[in-house]
Amino acid sequence: xxxxxxxxxILGLGELKAPAETPVAxxxxxxxxxxxxxxxxxxxxxxxxxxxxNHPCYSEEAHHYFARMHVAVAPxxxxxxxxxxxxxxxxxxSRPGVVSEKLTPDQALKKILAVAQEIPQLSVIGIAxxxxxxxxxxKNTFKTFEMLQKxxxxxxxxxxxxxxxxxxxxxxxxxxxxxxxxxTINAVDPEVGQxxxxxxxxxxxxxxxxDAAKILHExxxxxxxxxxxxxxxxxxxxxxxxxxxxxxxLEVNKAVKARGAFLHNIMPLISDPAHGTHFGLTGQxxxxxxxxxxxxxxxxxxxxxxxxxxxxxxxxxxxxxxDRGDEFTLDRIEAMGEVDYDAEAARTYxxxxxxxxxxRHAAKAAAQAEVVETVxxxxxxxxxxxxxxxxxxxxxxxxxxxxxQIYEVGPKGAKFVGHRRVDQYCExxxxxxxxxxxxxxxxxxxxxxxVAKVGGCPSKKLEAAGIEPxxxxxxxxxxxxxxxxxxxxxxxxxxxxxxxxxxxDAVIRTGAFTARRA
Amino acid sequence: MAYKIKASDCTAxxxxxxxxxxxxxxxxxxxxxxxxxxCTECKGQFDSAQCASVCPADCCVPA
Ligand code: SF4
Ligand code: SF4
Ligand code: SF4
Numbered sequence: 001x002x003x004x005x006x007x008x009x010i011l012g013l014g015e016l017k018a019p020a021e022t023p024v025a026x027x028x029x030x031x032x033x034x035x036x037x038x039x040x041x042x043x044x045x046x047x048x049x050x051x052x053x054n055h056p057c058y059s060e061e062a063h064h065y066f067a068r069m070h071v072a073v074a075p076x077x078x079x080x081x082x083x084x085x086x087x088x089x090x091x092x093x094s095r096p097g098v099v100s101e102k103l104t105p106d107q108a109l110k111k112i113l114a115v116a117q118e119i120p121q122l123s124v125i126g127i128a129x130x131x132x133x134x135x136x137x138x139k140n141t142f143k144t145f146e147m148l149q150k151x152x153x154x155x156x157x158x159x160x161x162x163x164x165x166x167x168x169x170x171x172x173x174x175x176x177x178x179x180x181x182x183x184t185i186n187a188v189d190p191e192v193g194q195x196x197x198x199x200x201x202x203x204x205x206x207x208x209x210x211d212a213a214k215i216l217h218e219x220x221x222x223x224x225x226x227x228x229x230x231x232x233x234x235x236x237x238x239x240x241x242x243x244x245x246x247x248x249x250l251e252v253n254k255a256v257k258a259r260g261a262f263l264h265n266i267m268p269l270i271s272d273p274a275h276g277t278h279f280g281l282t283g284q285x286x287x288x289x290x291x292x293x294x295x296x297x298x299x300x301x302x303x304x305x306x307x308x309x310x311x312x313x314x315x316x317x318x319x320x321x322x323d324r325g326d327e328f329t330l331d332r333i334e335a336m337g338e339v340d341y342d343a344e345a346a347r348t349y350x351x352x353x354x355x356x357x358x359x360r361h362a363a364k365a366a367a368q369a370e371v372v373e374t375v376x377x378x379x380x381x382x383x384x385x386x387x388x389x390x391x392x393x394x395x396x397x398x399x400x401x402x403x404x405q406i407y408e409v410g411p412k413g414a415k416f417v418g419h420r421r422v423d424q425y426c427e428x429x430x431x432x433x434x435x436x437x438x439x440x441x442x443x444x445x446x447x448x449x450x451v452a453k454v455g456g457c458p459s460k461k462l463e464a465a466g467i468e469p470x471x472x473x474x475x476x477x478x479x480x481x482x483x484x485x486x487x488x489x490x491x492x493x494x495x496x497x498x499x500x501x502x503x504x505d506a507v508i509r510t511g512a513f514t515a516r517r518a
Numbered sequence: 519m520a521y522k523i524k525a526s527d528c529t530a531x532x533x534x535x536x537x538x539x540x541x542x543x544x545x546x547x548x549x550x551x552x553x554x555x556x557c558t559e560c561k562g563q564f565d566s567a568q569c570a571s572v573c574p575a576d577c578c579v580p581a
Contacts, residue, residue, distance in 0.1 A: 077531065
């Protein structure tokens with residue numbers, strides 16, 4: 001299990017910067033922590049914050065600290081999407097709807113308890129498929145939640161659905177205290193929807209074309225309204241499909257905001273002929289990193305955007321960005337015998353995070369105030385790629401990073417804007433050329449890459465590509481470091497020592513994210 | 519008359535089992551199968567065979 005985020009990479013290392021004199025209110029223009037979905041209590045309803053603060057998918061801040069686990073108990077589906085192929089099942093893949101292990105509710109319960117035992121960061125149990133969690137009457141989904149609630153009532157429950165069957169199940173969802181629901185909504189206009197959904201199964205028959213898209217749309221909107229009116233938090237996922245719904249997603253953003261959605265998560269289409277999906281076979285491409293970011297930026301101001309979604313597999317285990325599923329295979333779980341649930345470790349961990357948070361909010365505000373003072377607001381923001389294992393710190397080796405978190409830093413503060421997957425570039429010690437090129441193309445729009453450590457050879461290549469490798473902030477907090485770097489960058493820029501790096505784009509890498517560990 | 523499942527295409531998702539109005543479909547020996555003596559082709563109950571309409575792999579077919 002070597003590379004798992006260890007508690008001491010979160011605890012202890014590096015000191016908290018002195019708490020800010022700056023009152024939080026003074027910094028409320030757009031501090032890092034009030035952009036995107038990373039808001040703290042300052043501008044969020046306390047009741048909502050209470051629900052999301054430990055949920056890695058709903059709170060950008062929590063995703064540095066808490067782990068989620070998906071159990072694949074729902075293989076059936078009631079619609080067909082052009083980006084999904086239900087026959088496909090490959091353990092080297094990492095996208096929704098793909099899973100290698102289907103579980104019965106009993107097996108799922110056992111697996112959850114075993115994982116909770118070993119990973120105190122675990123705070124959320126989700127059911128996201130591999131089909132639709134509410135298809136086939138949601139039988140397995142609700143059975144699993146029912147048992148779980150009795151055994152481990154402190155774990156949060158969530159589910160994802162395409163929305164078709166949602167209105168029929170809102171009562172049950174409320175009854176089981178499921179306080180987060182994700183609906184995948186790719187269109188709010190059947191004209192657009194018909195190019196994404198070839199058919200649906202509803203009211204005992206198969207519908208196609210415009211009819212199918214219209215029914216699905218109406219059911220999604222109804223389900224969304226029913227949930228939000230009951231105070232259940234709803235996140236909307238949309239898959240960005242260039243040429244089909246890319247511009248239309250602005251409309252989706254407005255429509256779901258009007259109906260009370262809490263977060264909107266725009267994900268890139270994952271498309272490859274080898275997946276055998278309709279889009280894969282017809283050569284429909286996914287968006288580039290800058291196309292995705294441009295759309296996300298345009299939606300800013302609408303429903304809060306979630307930029308940290310990893311499009312996890314339906315059986316993912318661990319912190320976002322890692323998947324420890326391989327450690328908890330069915331065979332291993334079966335061999336464990338009875339597993340008891342002990343909430344103590346989880347409670348201690350949650351208390352630690354509470355303490356850490358208070359200091360973090362103040363430190364970020366202070367660092368940002370300093371930048372505004374010294375840099376002014378004329379310098380263009382830059383992107384920085386960060387190698388991290390979690391805990392909001394720069395604590396990963398360049399060669400070990402399986403993904404880079406992307407921060408935009410400028411006079412308005414530092415904010416998390418996304419993540420880029422890369423192949424594990426360094427398996428044994430000697431870097432491999434092609435893999436390094438992959439990393440370069442994935443972070444080509446960044447001015448610098450922050451790492452805990454980086455070798456001499458990749459360092460040179462990065463510099464040659466115009467991306468500065470930076471290891472002087474090793475084990476420090478990401479946002480404060482980014483701001484310090486930006487201050488320095490602005491100074492060098494004004495002295496003409498460097499040129500600004502604008503107009504670059506990067507490639508979104510999909511698949512290849514199994515995070516298998518030696 | 520009855521429907522059957524082409525086992526080679528079946529993804530074992532179980533969607534058909536949940537839709538069959540007669541409980542004719544079950545998971546046995548690692549695969550889903552239709553019991554032909556129970557299957558009515560949904561005649562008199564629905565306009566289309568429910569299993570065939572919901573199956574994502576289009577592998578529920580007339581026997
Ligand atoms: S797929 Fe997205 S929403 Fe689901 S757990 Fe992963 S990050 Fe969260
Ligand atoms: S045709 Fe109808 S009765 Fe026969 S197996 Fe399919 S759903 Fe059941
Ligand atoms: S719906 Fe089709 S694929 Fe799914 S179990 Fe039934 S026959 Fe197999």
